[in-house]
Amino acid sequence: MVNKVKVNLKLNGERFSAEIDPRMLLCDFIRDVAGLTGTHIGCMTGNCGACTVLMNGRTVKSCTILAAQANGSDITTIEGLSKGLELNPIQRAFHKRYAVQCGYCTPGMIITAHYLLSLGKTLSRQEIREHISGNLCRCTGYQNIIDAIEELLRDKGLLR
Amino acid sequence: MAVNTGGEKEVIHQPFEYFAPKTINEALKLLNKYREDAKILAGGQSLVPMMNLGIVSPKYVIDINNIGKLSEIRENKNQITIAPLVRHYEIAESKIIKRAIPMLSEAASHIGDMHIRHRGTIGGAICHADPAADYAPVLAALDAKLEIQSVKRRRIVSARNFFKDAFTTELKPNELLKAIHIQKVGQRTGTAYQKLEFVSGGYAVVGVAALVALDGEGLIEKLVVSVGGVERRPITIVFNGDVLGRKIENATIEEICGAVKDKISEPLSDIHADGEYRRSMAAVYTKRAVLKAANRALGGE
Numbered sequence: 150m151v152n153k154v155k156v157n158l159k160l161n162g163e164r165f166s167a168e169i170d171p172r173m174l175l176c177d178f179i180r181d182v183a184g185l186t187g188t189h190i191g192c193m194t195g196n197c198g199a200c201t202v203l204m205n206g207r208t209v210k211s212c213t214i215l216a217a218q219a220n221g222s223d224i225t226t227i228e229g230l231s232k233g234l235e236l237n238p239i240q241r242a243f244h245k246r247y248a249v250q251c252g253y254c255t256p257g258m259i260i261t262a263h264y265l266l267s268l269g270k271t272l273s274r275q276e277i278r279e280h281i282s283g284n285l286c287r288c289t290g291y292q293n294i295i296d297a298i299e300e301l302l303r304d305k306g307l308l309r
Numbered sequence: 310m311a312v313n314t315g316g317e318k319e320v321i322h323q324p325f326e327y328f329a330p331k332t333i334n335e336a337l338k339l340l341n342k343y344r345e346d347a348k349i350l351a352g353g354q355s356l357v358p359m360m361n362l363g364i365v366s367p368k369y370v371i372d373i374n375n376i377g378k379l380s381e382i383r384e385n386k387n388q389i390t391i392a393p394l395v396r397h398y399e400i401a402e403s404k405i406i407k408r409a410i411p412m413l414s415e416a417a418s419h420i421g422d423m424h425i426r427h428r429g430t431i432g433g434a435i436c437h438a439d440p441a442a443d444y445a446p447v448l449a450a451l452d453a454k455l456e457i458q459s460v461k462r463r464r465i466v467s468a469r470n471f472f473k474d475a476f477t478t479e480l481k482p483n484e485l486l487k488a489i490h491i492q493k494v495g496q497r498t499g500t501a502y503q504k505l506e507f508v509s510g511g512y513a514v515v516g517v518a519a520l521v522a523l524d525g526e527g528l529i530e531k532l533v534v535s536v537g538g539v540e541r542r543p544i545t546i547v548f549n550g551d552v553l554g555r556k557i558e559n560a561t562i563e564e565i566c567g568a569v570k571d572k573i574s575e576p577l578s579d580i581h582a583d584g585e586y587r588r589s590m591a592a593v594y595t596k597r598a599v600l601k602a603a604n605r606a607l608g609g610e
């Protein structure tokens with residue numbers, strides 16, 4: 150029997166704590182312990198980006214982080230970006246541009262888009278492509294996803 | 310809130326004990342106690358996926374992310390010191406590093422993707438010693454000094470001797486990489502890193518780091534080329550008399566590229582590229598890196 154570890158963190162703005170097996174990954178903690186199933190799990194090897202969340206304001210892949218490592222951190226998942234059933238502007242843009250096919254990569258894509266918008270930096274279409282290179286869409290629906298992010302940046306005057 | 314505390318369906322099969330020391334001494338003591346059974350966890354961008362896949366199964370995991378001292382970039386007159394927990398995005402964005410050693414920022418900005426760069430660390434990447442990783446040739450070309458610490462002993466190893474084989478370094482099981490010291494490059498000296506990758510942020514099929522110093526007349530005063538991704542460890546060539554004192558022109562570049570090709574005896578062959586292709590590309594990317602570094606030595610971009 151191994152030791153359990155205590156994890157105290159902020160999850161979508163609220164304090165959350167649990168005692169867990171140290172082997173538990175942050176993505177499993179979010180889904181199975183906190184019950185937030187909006188964060189998807191794809192590859193478990195840090196390749197696909199379906200499990201992307203914000204950790205202390207920066208995007209990370211939650212399958213490459215032990216839940217124990219998130220102790221004391223501030224985690225935002227897809228559920229933390231909108232109020233209940235109301236879509237946020239990023240979700241609306243994805244909806245409008247049909248930037249969703251099967252939807253599996255969508256939470257990670259939206260977290261990444263949210264982070265890019267929060268940077269307040271001017272980006273070109275090519276730079277958007279580079280910035281989302283950590284998020285794979287196996288439907289290959291990239292054009293519409295990039296269109297949606299482009300539109301969001303244009304609305305803020307941040308499209309080069 | 311009642312919660313599932315895990316234990317039944319963990320992706321990582323091998324149970325391990327988890328430690329999150331707050332000081333270097335505490336970490337070193339744990340490492341000294343558990344040695345081969347322990348793994349240092351830095352950014353975890355290679356270690357955690359390898360644990361998920363069952364490739365690595367440590368019994369003790371020593372997470373060093375809570376040791377604040379290991380996250381600093383310090384600069385003095387002649388030298389930059391980078392602590393091992395400094396993350397790739399910080400190295401890519403650091404004004405100090407961009408100004409003094411542009412090729413190090415260049416290499417960092419090409420590692421993986423944005424999310425991986427947010428989390429992965431320079432110390433973790435070096436100690437993992439993937440032959441296709443980006444920092445090794447850069448640090449070897451710069452002759453960076455790696456400060457290694459165990460409970461009892463501190464020693465300095467040049468980056469040129471640190472990488473022993475694929476995924477194998479000079480580090481002993483009870484040692485921790487504590488700092489990376491890099492001499493600032495002098496005046497009229499340029500550095501550049503040029504990488505062949507098949508997907509954005511992919512591992513280097515070939516990654517070439519070049520350091521070029523020119524004298525007042527634009528003749529080569531110093532030239533170091535280090536090639537990663539091609540053999541099991543970086544190949545570093547410190548050029549001597551044959552090339553020194555010459556102008557950067559086609560004949561010189563051809564000779565430099567020829568010397569690099571000759572030095573490659575056992576190129577890696579895999580699904581990404583066969584050995585001969587890697588050898589050819591090593592020459593192509595050497596040319597690009599040397600030209601870019603020389604241009605920077607003259608004050609260009």
